[in-house]
Amino acid sequence: MMLDADGYNGVDLLLQYSVEIGWGFLIAYLVSAIGIFIYVKLARTFFAILCLSSLITPLFFGMSVQSHIDSVLNNIMYMADAIILYMSYFSSLAIKFDSHNNAFSSDANNALI
Numbered sequence: 001m002m003l004d005a006d007g008y009n010g011v012d013l014l015l016q017y018s019v020e021i022g023w024g025f026l027i028a029y030l031v032s033a034i035g036i037f038i039y040v041k042l043a044r045t046f047f048a049i050l051c052l053s054s055l056i057t058p059l060f061f062g063m064s065v066q067s068h069i070d071s072v073l074n075n076i077m078y079m080a081d082a083i084i085l086y087m088s089y090f091s092s093l094a095i096k097f098d099s100h101n102n103a104f105s106s107d108a109n110n111a112l113i
Contacts, residue, residue, distance in 0.1 A: 013062030025054065036088060039096045044088045051081045 028050055035043020055078075058064065066074070087093050 013060065015057070015060035017061050021057075025050070036084065039093075039099075041097045044097055047081075047088075048085055051085060 028046070032043045032047040032050055036047055088097060
């Protein structure tokens, strides 16, 4: 039996992909994005860990066949994540994260200004 290119998705997988994993990453990404928007230091660290885990976990899902547009959009997303991480750690925005340690304090309201 011969498989077409799409039939090779998941060959030699070590971790079975489930919808719950996808939803978990989406919710975690949204929570960390909101935290970064209001300059929460913990959200910045969580976003960095999330970015690293999103690079590592696909290695366990086996072979993946993607269209060109999927590959381009993934690369754009990785570059955007890298820019956000760089700006939050190494630009003048890093000072705002140091001054707003707690999202539930009154200082978090000033971060939106």
